[in-house]
Amino acid sequence: MPESSNPSALHRIIGISETSARKSYYPILQRTIAELQAEVAERKQAEAALRATVQRIERQQRAVLRLPHIHAANSLDAALAAVCTAVAQALELTRAAVWRLTDNALAPMATNGFPSLSCLTADVLATFPAKEVLAMEGTCTDTRLQVLWERLGQPGALIATLVCDNHGPWGLITGEASSPRTWFADETAFLGRMAEHVALVLAEHETQRLRALLTRIVDSMPSALITVDAQGRVTQWNRHAETLTGTSATQALGRPLAEAAPLLAAYSELAAQAMATHTPQSRTRQARSDGTRTRFEDVTIYPLEQMEGAVIRIDDVTERQHMEQLLIQSEKMLSLGGLAAGMAHEINNPLASILGSIQVLASRLSAPLPANLKAAAAANLDFDALQRYLAARDIPTMLTAIQDAGRRAATLVTGMLGFSRKTDPRLVPTDLGEVIRSTIELARMDYDLKKNYDFRRIAIDLHIDPDLPAVPCSQDKIQQVLLNLLRNGAEAMAEKAYPPGDGPRFTIRAESAHDGVRIRVADNGPGMEPDILARSMEPFFTTKPPGKGTGLGLSVSYFIITQEHGGRMYAESTPGQGSCFTIELPQKPANKNGGPKASAERTRQRSQD
Incomplete structure (x- = not known):
C-alpha cells in the first residue's frame, strides 16, 4: 500500500488535493475510497460485536441480579429450576439442565421447561475436569464431550461444566443450542460462575436441611x-x-x-x-x-x-417420683402383709376361744335350759333370782359388749388375712359403667348417724364415657373398692364446714385409657397433707380416733386393684380442696398366678387353711 494510504483520512484527502495538480489523483482516490469503505465496514462489525457483547453481558447481569431470589427459593428443586432458566436466558440456549450424580447415574434435577431428559450413565463425569468449562461449537472435536454429546442427541452446540460440593463431584450443568454457534469467553466464564453458585445453593440448602433436622430432633x-x-x-x-x-x-x-x-x-x-x-x-x-x-x-x-x-x-419427673413412691409403698405393704398374716393367725386362735367361751357363758347364765336349771337346783340357787341379779349388775349387757368386740376383732382378723393373701378372682369382661352406677345406688342407702354422714345429701356428678370398653375384672371386688372410696370420702367431707351454697360433692369419671379404663373418684372434702397422703394406703394407718377405723380399707383396695387385677391405684390431694383416687384397669391383665390349674390348686389349699 502507498505511503499516502497510512495517514488519517484528513491527511489522505489533503494528499489527494496535492497530487491532483500532477493529474495522478484518480488511482489514489479509488484506493482511498476502498480503504475508507473497508474501515467503515470494519467499524460497523466492531460496533455490532460490541453491541452483541454488551447484550450478552446485560443478559448475564440480569441473571446475576436474580441470584438472591434463587437463594430465597423454598426448595432445592425450585432453586435449581431457577438456575436453569437463568442460564438458558443468559446464554440464549435451547435447553439448560442440572444433573445430579446418584446411584451410578446422572439424573436430571431440573431443566428450563423443555422436553424431559432421561438419566445418563455416570461414566460421563469421568472425562470432566474440575473448574473447567467444556464447549462444542458445531462438530464434536473435544473427545471429553463425545459421550455427553451423543447421549444428548448430538445438539448443534454444547457447553457443560462440573458441579462440585464439599464431598467432590456432585453433577453437571449443561447447555444446548439447536444449531452450531460460537461460545465466547464471557459465556464460558458465566457458566463457570453459575456452577459455583449451584455449589453455594447446595451448601445453603444442606445447612437448612441440617438446621431443620436439628430443630425436629430437639423438638422431639x-x-x-x-x-x-x-x-x-x-x-x-x-x-x-x-x-x-x-x-x-x-x-x-x-x-x-x-x-x-x-x-x-x-x-x-x-x-x-x-x-x-x-x-x-x-x-x-x-x-x-x-x-x-x-x-x-x-x-x-x-x-x-x-x-x-x-x-x-x-x-x-413427676410421674417417676410418683412411681417411686408407689414402689416404696408397695414394698412396705408387701412386708407388712407377711406381718399381718402372722399376727392374724396368732390372734385368730385365742379370739376363737374367747368368742366361743363368751357364747357358752351367755347361754349358761341366761338361757333356761334343762342343764342350767338342774345345775342351779343342785347348788341351791334360784335361777330366776340369779337372772334378776345378773340384770341388776348389767351382766348380759357386758357379755353382749364382749361379743360385739370379739366380732369386730374377728372382722379385723379376716381383713388382715385377706390383705396378706393373693386371691384368684374370676375375671370376666365387665361393664364398669354399670358397676359404678350400681355401687352408687348401694352407697345411697348407707346412712349412719354415728359417722355423721348421709349419702342422700351428697351430690354426685357422674361422667361415664359412652364408649367405655369392657375390661376383665371381678365385679364384687371392684364394687368393694368403690364402696371403700365412697365411704372414706363421705366421712372426710362430713368433717368439713362448707360455705352457704356449697356442700359435699363427689365427681366420678370413667374413661378409656391407652390400655384399659381409668376411674377417678374425687371429693371436695378437706383433702390430705402430703405426709398423710404418702401413707394413705399403708395397712393399719388411719387418722380416725381409736375404735373408729381399722386402717385396712384403702390398703385392701390397693391390693385388690394391683395384685388381683394387675392395675394401678394412686391418690392425689390438695389440702382444703379435696382428694382424688384413680384406678386404672388394663384390658389384658397379666396372668401372674400360673393359669387355671395353679389357681384351682391354690383355691383348694386356702379352703383347707
Whole structure:
C-alpha cells in the first residue's frame, strides 16, 4: 500500500488535493475510497460485536441480579429450576439442565421447561475436569464431550461444566443450542460462575436441611431444652419448653431467661455458674406448682464447648417420683402383709376361744335350759333370782359388749388375712359403667348417724364415657373398692364446714385409657397433707380416733386393684380442696398366678387353711 494510504483520512484527502495538480489523483482516490469503505465496514462489525457483547453481558447481569431470589427459593428443586432458566436466558440456549450424580447415574434435577431428559450413565463425569468449562461449537472435536454429546442427541452446540460440593463431584450443568454457534469467553466464564453458585445453593440448602433436622430432633426430645448465650439471652427454645412455660419460641428468643419465663428465673444463676466454671450443674427433684398440682423436675445445665453459652435441660419427673413412691409403698405393704398374716393367725386362735367361751357363758347364765336349771337346783340357787341379779349388775349387757368386740376383732382378723393373701378372682369382661352406677345406688342407702354422714345429701356428678370398653375384672371386688372410696370420702367431707351454697360433692369419671379404663373418684372434702397422703394406703394407718377405723380399707383396695387385677391405684390431694383416687384397669391383665390349674390348686389349699 502507498505511503499516502497510512495517514488519517484528513491527511489522505489533503494528499489527494496535492497530487491532483500532477493529474495522478484518480488511482489514489479509488484506493482511498476502498480503504475508507473497508474501515467503515470494519467499524460497523466492531460496533455490532460490541453491541452483541454488551447484550450478552446485560443478559448475564440480569441473571446475576436474580441470584438472591434463587437463594430465597423454598426448595432445592425450585432453586435449581431457577438456575436453569437463568442460564438458558443468559446464554440464549435451547435447553439448560442440572444433573445430579446418584446411584451410578446422572439424573436430571431440573431443566428450563423443555422436553424431559432421561438419566445418563455416570461414566460421563469421568472425562470432566474440575473448574473447567467444556464447549462444542458445531462438530464434536473435544473427545471429553463425545459421550455427553451423543447421549444428548448430538445438539448443534454444547457447553457443560462440573458441579462440585464439599464431598467432590456432585453433577453437571449443561447447555444446548439447536444449531452450531460460537461460545465466547464471557459465556464460558458465566457458566463457570453459575456452577459455583449451584455449589453455594447446595451448601445453603444442606445447612437448612441440617438446621431443620436439628430443630425436629430437639423438638422431639421429651425434655425442655433451652440454650442461652453468655449474657443469659435465649438462643434456642424447643417445643417442650413452650409447653412447660406457655411462652412461644418467637416470644422467648433474644430475651433474658428470667424475662422470657419467670418460673425459670432461678436457673439463670445456675447457667451462669456452669459457664463460669465450665462444669455441668444439676439439681434434682425441684418442686414447682403449676396451679393444680405440684410437679417435680430434674434440671441439668451443660456449658457449651468452644463458645460462650449453656444448654438447660429440664425433665419432668413427676410421674417417676410418683412411681417411686408407689414402689416404696408397695414394698412396705408387701412386708407388712407377711406381718399381718402372722399376727392374724396368732390372734385368730385365742379370739376363737374367747368368742366361743363368751357364747357358752351367755347361754349358761341366761338361757333356761334343762342343764342350767338342774345345775342351779343342785347348788341351791334360784335361777330366776340369779337372772334378776345378773340384770341388776348389767351382766348380759357386758357379755353382749364382749361379743360385739370379739366380732369386730374377728372382722379385723379376716381383713388382715385377706390383705396378706393373693386371691384368684374370676375375671370376666365387665361393664364398669354399670358397676359404678350400681355401687352408687348401694352407697345411697348407707346412712349412719354415728359417722355423721348421709349419702342422700351428697351430690354426685357422674361422667361415664359412652364408649367405655369392657375390661376383665371381678365385679364384687371392684364394687368393694368403690364402696371403700365412697365411704372414706363421705366421712372426710362430713368433717368439713362448707360455705352457704356449697356442700359435699363427689365427681366420678370413667374413661378409656391407652390400655384399659381409668376411674377417678374425687371429693371436695378437706383433702390430705402430703405426709398423710404418702401413707394413705399403708395397712393399719388411719387418722380416725381409736375404735373408729381399722386402717385396712384403702390398703385392701390397693391390693385388690394391683395384685388381683394387675392395675394401678394412686391418690392425689390438695389440702382444703379435696382428694382424688384413680384406678386404672388394663384390658389384658397379666396372668401372674400360673393359669387355671395353679389357681384351682391354690383355691383348694386356702379352703383347707
